Amino acid sequence: MGLLDDLRNASEDDDGGGADYAQAWRWEKEGDEVEGVVVSVSSRIHDNHPEGYPIVVLRQPDGTDVAIHGMTYGLKDEITKRNLRPGDLFAAIYVGKKASGNTGRSFHAFKVASRQGDGTVPSNLSVAEAAPADPPF
Secondary structure, three states, rough: OOOHHHHHHHHOOOOOOOOEEEOOOOOOOOOOEEEEEEEEEEEEEEEEEEEEEEEEEEOOOOOEEEEEEEEOOHHHHHHHOOOOOOOOEEEEEEEEEEOOOOOOOEEEEEEEEHHHHOOOOOOHHHHHHOOOOOOOO
């Protein structure tokens, strides 16, 4: 059975891509955390981020996939400077809202760690992508 057969047999609600979409990580309170193996790294253009922001899909230890949207400047910078690749290890903890020492403006702070992996992603599930219409907030 080929891809065209899959499309012909798909329901009207199916996007046709056959992709499973990872739910967005929704940090809400101090101490919310996420950890896993990088499955994919992509970017998305958004009204508030016309230059784009990074999205990292992680495979968590329980086998589920989660998408981390780097929409806050701190998280965006942390993800970008790490040059993550599939198979790398990544973890983040939401520290809470903090005030900038320079401007006094508040921002969302995160602790982030990564470690270069061996390039392999656990294959217990299909590779998920970030859902096109799944903003993190």
